[in-house]
Amino acid sequence: MVPDHILKYDPVPCIFEKGNSYHHLRALSFLAERDDSRLLDVLKKVKSSQNADGGWSWLGRWESNEKIPSSVTDTAYYLPPLVDSGVDIDSEEVKRASAFLLEAQRDDGGWAENPELRKTMWESWTWFSVDHSVTWITGLVINALIKAGYPHDAPPITRATGFLKSMQNEEGGWPSHIGVPQPGNTDMWTMEDVISALLGCGETRDSDIIRKAEDAIVKHRDRWQEPVENPLGVFLTLGYDREHEYVEECILHLLENQKEDGGWGFYNEWNSSPDQTVRWLEILLKYGVRIR
Incomplete structure (x- = not known):
């Protein structure tokens, strides 16, 4: 007990x-x-801040009136709580955000951050990339699209899960993105987004991919x-x-x-x-x- x-x-x-x-x-x-009146105020603010391309700006910079391009990461973050707060998946907000994300998918099936943010992002944030598909951002986007009503076997999602599976390293974890100096290393912060996306798309709890991922997590117990x-x-x-x-x-x-x-x-x-x-x-x- x-x-x-x-x-x-x-x-x-x-x-x-x-x-x-x-x-x-x-x-x-x-x-x-929860405070429903506060929720309505926040929803109104979020809906009104959606950019013309369907996304939301990097790190919520629109709240300080900065003209920052839409962020793949932030848009994927916003979609699930929007739907969980009662916004219909057939609403214009959800459809436009989903379209923005789908348009940003890369040829390898993954997602990177918006290249228009190249001069905005800090170089020290090495877990992001505008040039290479990012494992945890790809997981975020998959989860967002599923929350928005896309089936897990939709072609863009199938391509994305294929990318994630291809990126699993020998010990069972994932690097942050393609192009990192040591691709065999496991970046623990990738695990939750990647594993939840794979499970949400039909990967079974006892599959080799998930079992290897669990082994990698336990191997790095000293970082928990x-x-x-x-x-x-x-x-x-x-x-x-x-x-x-x-x-x-x-x-x-x-x-x-x-x-x-x-x-x-x-x-x-x-x-x-x-x-x-x-x-x-x-x-x-x-x-x-x-x-x-």
Whole structure:
């Protein structure tokens, strides 16, 4: 019998104080006692900010009135909480966003970030690429398109899953993208998006691909304490129950490393990030962890 866990600090204020409309929308889409009037306000803002090409701007820069091109990543992030918040999959917003993503698919079946963002992205963000298909962005887009109503056997999605399967390395993990200096390395932050996409497209829990991926995750157990490399979301996707030792270990890492403002950084030495905070709040709630 595992103990009940309660977060030391409430993450919700951190999300709404530090986050943009995507983080607010995602939080409001899963919080049990959500503020419907606030949700309507956020939905209105998000819908009105959609660019003419159907996408949303890089890192929500439209909220500071910056003229930034549409981002593949941000558009894929927005679609699931839009649908979860009640926006119909046949709505113009969902159709236009889906069309933007499909138009951006690369010849190898994957997705990269919008090349128009080349001068906007920071060179230090090596987990992104505008030149090469990115594994975790491809997983994000697959999940977004499925949420938008596309069948998992639609040709663009079949091509995308083929790309992901081809990118699995020898130990069972994935690099961030084609063209990285050490393609045999496993970048742990890719795992959740890639594995959830493959499972959503019919890959079975006991397939060689998934089993190898689990082996790679366990091989890098020494990295689980860092929020961005914590595989709790993968274990949730794979159906690990609350009593599993890996689940308990991952939860304890997150409880121990929550910051006083209620959030989590990508790494423990970094400041709280609304991206990590809204992600971990949703997953922890699904595992029965309670907010104080």
